[in-house]
Amino acid sequence: MKHIELECIHCHTRVALDKNVAGCPTCGENILEARYDLSRLDVGAWVAALKTRSRGLWRYHEVLPLYDLSHCVSLGEGETPLLRSRALGASLGLKHLYIKDERQGPTASFKDRQATVAISALREIGVDSVVVASTGNVAIAYAAYGARAGIKVWAFFPSLAPTEKMREAALYGAEVIKIAGTYDQTKEIAARFAKRRGLFLDRGIKSVAAIEAMKTIAYEIAEQLGNDLEGGERWRAPDWFIQGVSGGMGPIGVGKGFRELRDFGLIDSMPAMGIVQSAGCAPMVEAFGRHQRIATPVEDPQTIIATLATGNPGRAYELLYDYVGEHGGAFVSATDAEAFDAIKILARNDGIAVEPATGVAFAGLFKLVQQGIIKRNDVVVVNCSGNTLPVESHILGDQWQRTVELSQRVRKPVVPQEGLISAIERMSSAERVVVIEDSPDAARLIRRMLQAHGCQQVYLAEDGIDGLDLIREKHPNLVITDLMMPNLDGFALIESLKADPDLAAIPVIVLTAKELTVSERARLDGQVEMLLQKGSSIDDALIESLVHKLE
Numbered sequence: 361m362k363h364i365e366l367e368c369i370h371c372h373t374r375v376a377l378d379k380n381v382a383g384c385p386t387c388g389e390n391i392l393e394a395r396y397d398l399s400r401l402d403v404g405a406w407v408a409a410l411k412t413r414s415r416g417l418w419r420y421h422e423v424l425p426l427y428d429l430s431h432c433v434s435l436g437e438g439e440t441p442l443l444r445s446r447a448l449g450a451s452l453g454l455k456h457l458y459i460k461d462e463r464q465g466p467t468a469s470f471k472d473r474q475a476t477v478a479i480s481a482l483r484e485i486g487v488d489s490v491v492v493a494s495t496g497n498v499a500i501a502y503a504a505y506g507a508r509a510g511i512k513v514w515a516f517f518p519s520l521a522p523t524e525k526m527r528e529a530a531l532y533g534a535e536v537i538k539i540a541g542t543y544d545q546t547k548e549i550a551a552r553f554a555k556r557r558g559l560f561l562d563r564g565i566k567s568v569a570a571i572e573a574m575k576t577i578a579y580e581i582a583e584q585l586g587n588d589l590e591g592g593e594r595w596r597a598p599d600w601f602i603q604g605v606s607g608g609m610g611p612i613g614v615g616k617g618f619r620e621l622r623d624f625g626l627i628d629s630m631p632a633m634g635i636v637q638s639a640g641c642a643p644m645v646e647a648f649g650r651h652q653r654i655a656t657p658v659e660d661p662q663t664i665i666a667t668l669a670t671g672n673p674g675r676a677y678e679l680l681y682d683y684v685g686e687h688g689g690a691f692v693s694a695t696d697a698e699a700f701d702a703i704k705i706l707a708r709n710d711g712i713a714v715e716p717a718t719g720v721a722f723a724g725l726f727k728l729v730q731q732g733i734i735k736r737n738d739v740v741v742v743n744c745s746g747n748t749l750p751v752e753s754h755i756l757g758d759q760w761q762r763t764v765e766l767s768q769r770v771r772k773p774v775v776p777q778e779g780l781i782s783a784i785e786r787m788s789s790a791e792r793v794v795v796i797e798d799s800p801d802a803a804r805l806i807r808r809m810l811q812a813h814g815c816q817q818v819y820l821a822e823d824g825i826d827g828l829d830l831i832r833e834k835h836p837n838l839v840i841t842d843l844m845m846p847n848l849d850g851f852a853l854i855e856s857l858k859a860d861p862d863l864a865a866i867p868v869i870v871l872t873a874k875e876l877t878v879s880e881r882a883r884l885d886g887q888v889e890m891l892l893q894k895g896s897s898i899d900d901a902l903i904e905s906l907v908h909k910l911e
Contacts, residue, residue, distance in 0.1 A: 364377050371386050390567060403626065415438070417573070419438075423572075431483045435504065436466060442581060443710070445457040447710055448705065449801070450804075458598070458741045459710070460742065466501075468746055468747040470577070470746065472501045478562065478569035479502065489560060490560045491554040495520070495543055495669065497746055499525070503534035513529075516547075517537070518541060520543075544670065577743065578621065579621065583595055594626070596627060600734055603634070618630050631741075635689065639698075640696065643671060645692060653682075658671035665720065692728060698726075702719045714746070714747065717746065718744050731875050732875045793810055793836055793840060794834060796826075797840075797845075798845045806818075831866070839868045842871060844872070851880070858887055870891045
C-alpha cells in the first residue's frame with residue numbers, strides 16, 4: 361500500500377494526511393508538502409506504463425496524495441496541449457516559445473488540477489463540506505468537483521472578484537459569500553466562519569493539493585518537450601518557466617515537479633523561473649528588488665486583476681526566492697495596461713485568448729526578452745493559466761475600450777510632433793518597404809502585418825549586405841531593420857544609408873530585441889525615425905504604444 365505523509369517545509373515535522381491537518385502541529389507553518397515512499401518504484405517501468413494509461417493528470421497517481429483511486433473525482437483534467445508559438449515567438453526573436461494551454465481544463469483554468477486533487481483527498485478522508493476563499497478560479501473548480509463528489513462548498517470572494525465568476529460558482533451549487541474587503545481579509549473571514557461553524561477549512565489541504573497538482577504541469581511539460589525536441593527519446597526540462605503569480609503555489613508546485621523528475625533521473629537540469637506580478641500588487645517583486653527573503657505585505661492592492669491581488673504572499677515568496685537563488689530566474693512586474701496589451705498581442709498572433717493573469721505573464725516575458733535576460737535560443741514555456749471568457753468585459757471594462765479608441769486616433773493626431781508623427785504618416789502611406797531581418801519567421805510576420813495595413817510591395821533580406829543592395833535596387837519609401845545581423849549589422853547599414861545622398865532621406869525604423877546601451881542609443885540618435893522593442897509587434901498594439909508616447 362502507498363505510504364503518504366505531509367512534511368512541514370519549515371521544521372520538517374511529518375504528519376499523517378487526514379482531515380485534522382490545518383498546518384504544522386509543531387511550528388504552525390501552513391505550507392505542507394506530500395512525501396511518498398518511492399524506494400520500490402522502478403522508474404523505467406513506470407515511464408513505460410505511463411504511455412499505456414488513459415490521458416489526464418491521474419496517470420501519475422503513484423506520486424499524488426491519494427491512497428485509493430476509487431476515491432478519485434475527475435472531470436478529465438490534465439494533459440493539456442503544449443503549443444509551440446511561431447508567430448509571437450518570431451516577433452520576440454525566440455526560437456522555442458511554448459504555451460502550456462491550461463484553458464482547456466474542465467472549468468477553463470489550471471485550478472482544475474488543484475480541485476481534482478483536493479476534492480479527491482477530502483472525499484477519501486471523509487469531509488462532506490469545505491470552506492474556501494478565492495478570487496474566482498479556485499472557487500469555480502472546487503464547486504464543480506465538489507458537486508461531482510457530493511461535497512458542499514462554501515466560497516468566499518473579495519468584492520473585486522468578477523460577478524460572473526461568483527455566478528459560475530453558484531451555478532455548481534456553491535454557497536457564495538461576497539466580502540467587502542481585500543483578498544487577504546476575505547481569507548481571514550472565511551477562516552473565522554469555518555471555525556465558528558465547525559466546517560473544514562481548505563488551508564493545509566489547499567497547499568498540499570496545489571503543490572502536488574501543479575507539479576503535474578512539470579511532468580507533462582517534460583514529456584511533451586521530450587517528444588517535440590528530443591524525438592521522444594527522453595524527457596526534457598525547459599530553460600525557463602514563466603507564470604503570473606499571486607499566492608505562488610503554482611510555480612512552487614511546478615518547481616517540486618521538476619525536482620522530482622531530476623531525482624528520478626528523467627531530466628538533467630532545472631528551469632529558471634520567471635515570476636511575474638501585477639505592478640499594483642507586487643510584494644514579491646519589490647522584496648526581490650531589495651534582496652530581501654521576506655516580503656512586506658501590500659495593504660491596498662492597486663490592480664483590477666483580482667486573481668493577482670494577494671497582498672501577503674507569506675512563506676510562498678521565501679520558497680520562490682530560494683528557488684531563483686539556486687536555479688536562476690527573475691521577479692518582474694507588469695501594469696494592468698501592459699497585461700491587456702499582451703492579451704491582444706497573443707490573441708492576434710497565436711489565436712489564444714487568455715485571462716488577465718496570463719496577460720501579466722506574457723507582459724513579463726516581453727520585458728525579460730527586451731532586457732536580454734531570456735536569450736534567443738532558450739526554450740521557454742509560459743503557463744496559460746485560464747481563458748479570458750466570459751469575464752473579459754468586466755475585468756477590462758472601459759480601460760480596454762480606451763485602448764481601442766486610442767488606436768483610432770493615430771490617423772489624426774491632435775498634437776503634431778516631429779519624428780514619430782512623420783514616421784507614422786510615412787509608414788501608413790509607404791508603397792514599397794524593405795525589411796531586413798535574419799529570422800525568416802519574423803520577417804514573414806512583419807510582411808504580413810504591413811500588407812494588412814495596405815502596403816503590398818514588401819521586400820525581404822536576411823542580412824545587412826543583401827539588405828543594402830535591395831534598398832539601392834528598390835529605393836523604398838521605408839526601411840525596417842533589425843540591429844543584430846550577420847555580415848553587416850544594423851548600425852553599419854544605417855550609417856551607409858545616411859552617407860549616400862540618394863538614400864539618406866529614406867526613413868528607417870529599427871525593430872530590435874536587444875537592450876541598447878547608452879552609446880548605442882547615441883549612435884542611432886537622429887539617424888532613425890523610430891526605435892521599437894520586439895514584443896510590441898507591428899500591429900494595432902504598436903500604433904497604440906506610439907500614441908501613448910505622443911501624449
